[in-house]
Amino acid sequence: MKWFDRLRIRHTLRHHPIPFGSWRRLMQEANIFRGLTSVERAHLRKLSTLFLHRKAFSGAQGLTLTTDIRLAVAAQACLLILELGLDYYDGWVEVILYPGTFKVSRDASEDGVVSRDDGHLAGESWQRGPVVLSWATAAADLAGHQSGHNVVVHEFAHKLDSLDGSANGIPPVHSGMIREHWTHVFTGAFDALRSQLAHHRPHGIDAYAATSPAEFFAVCSETFFTAPATLQQQFPAIYEQLVLFYRQDPKNRLAA
Ligand SMILES: [Zn+2]
CATH class of the missing domain: 1.10.472.150 (Glucose-regulated metallo-peptidase M90, N-terminal domain)
Known part of the structure; x- marks a missing residue:
């Protein structure tokens, strides 16, 4: 600086x-x-x-x-x-x-x-x-x-997602993280959520997440910061990636 x-x-x-x-x-x-x-x-x-x-x-x-x-x-x-x-x-x-x-x-x-x-x-x-x-x-x-809703977190997560040019659900991942792993984990969870919704099975996160990969990342971020235990239970691999990306663990601090 x-x-x-x-x-x-x-x-x-x-x-x-x-x-x-x-x-x-x-x-x-x-x-x-x-x-x-x-x-x-x-x-x-x-x-x-x-x-x-x-x-x-x-x-x-x-x-x-x-x-x-x-x-x-x-x-x-x-x-x-x-x-x-x-x-x-x-x-x-x-x-x-x-x-x-x-x-x-x-x-x-x-x-x-x-x-x-x-x-x-x-x-x-x-x-x-x-x-x-x-x-x-x-x-x-x-x-x-x-529970799990926060429009401020949602919109600012889109800002982070857009940092590398497009809002596609993949923000610029840090060194030590693997972009392909992020994509694999998020695509798998996104497909699983869409399938749960199609079969009217209960799911822990806002159905708006199923709109697109960009919305999925934004809604998962909302849940991560406001109802982390729900996200971790529903999609543990997503939770893990978000801990690495945001470099914080809301579940630990909210449980304290
Ligand atoms: Zn959005």
């Missing part, structure tokens, strides 16, 4: 701190952050501060963006890259929040779209463009209304 980058980071951390009360409330109330060590929390706070400074947040349809709203999105987004680094979110700047689910005029089958409400979207992630979210959905997910 160049010296002026280091200087800029230090300046941001010193002059744009996250209000202590907002941070403490979020860490105490949201289950997704449960079990993080004090060192991990401090690191998450640093990443969230830089994220809030580097990304441009805007509220659509009259939504007023409070500190708590921005922080809830930033901290959840940064949980995915806690052990990866903020440069995993380079190449785009905008986060747009709608008060509720929203309608877009584009083809709703494009990569990155989450649709759970008759053509209304809860979130979408544009290739090299903004992340768009329904705050009502994000707030309900943060409160843990539906």
Whole structure:
């Protein structure tokens, strides 16, 4: 890192701190952050501060963006890259929040779209463009209304998936991981889920995962961070690959 980058980071951390009360409330109330060590929390706070400074947040349809709203999105987004680094979110700047689910005029089958409400979207992630979210959905997910659901994790997982050019369910894997193994494991689990759905057999993860390999990776990431025991039980090999990719083990910390 160049010296002026280091200087800029230090300046941001010193002059744009996250209000202590907002941070403490979020860490105490949201289950997704449960079990993080004090060192991990401090690191998450640093990443969230830089994220809030580097990304441009805007509220659509009259939504007023409070500190708590921005922080809830930033901290959840940064949980995915806690052990990866903020440069995993380079190449785009905008986060747009709608008060509720929203309608877009584009083809709703494009990569990155989450649709759970008759053509209304809860979130979408544009290739090299903004992340768009329904705050009502994000707030309900943060409160843990539906196990395994988290639209913020979902859309930011698409961002990681798109890092190598296309959202295809294969993010750039780290050295020491084997891309062919990732593909083999994810393809097998994706086919198994589709077969379970076709035979109306019970399954642990959101059926939206069966839409495409990209959605499968995004939904598995949601389940990984919010209901890790369910994902590990259903697809242990996927869980193992996600531990290697995200370099963290939510099941261990949530069980603590
Ligand atoms: Zn999606």
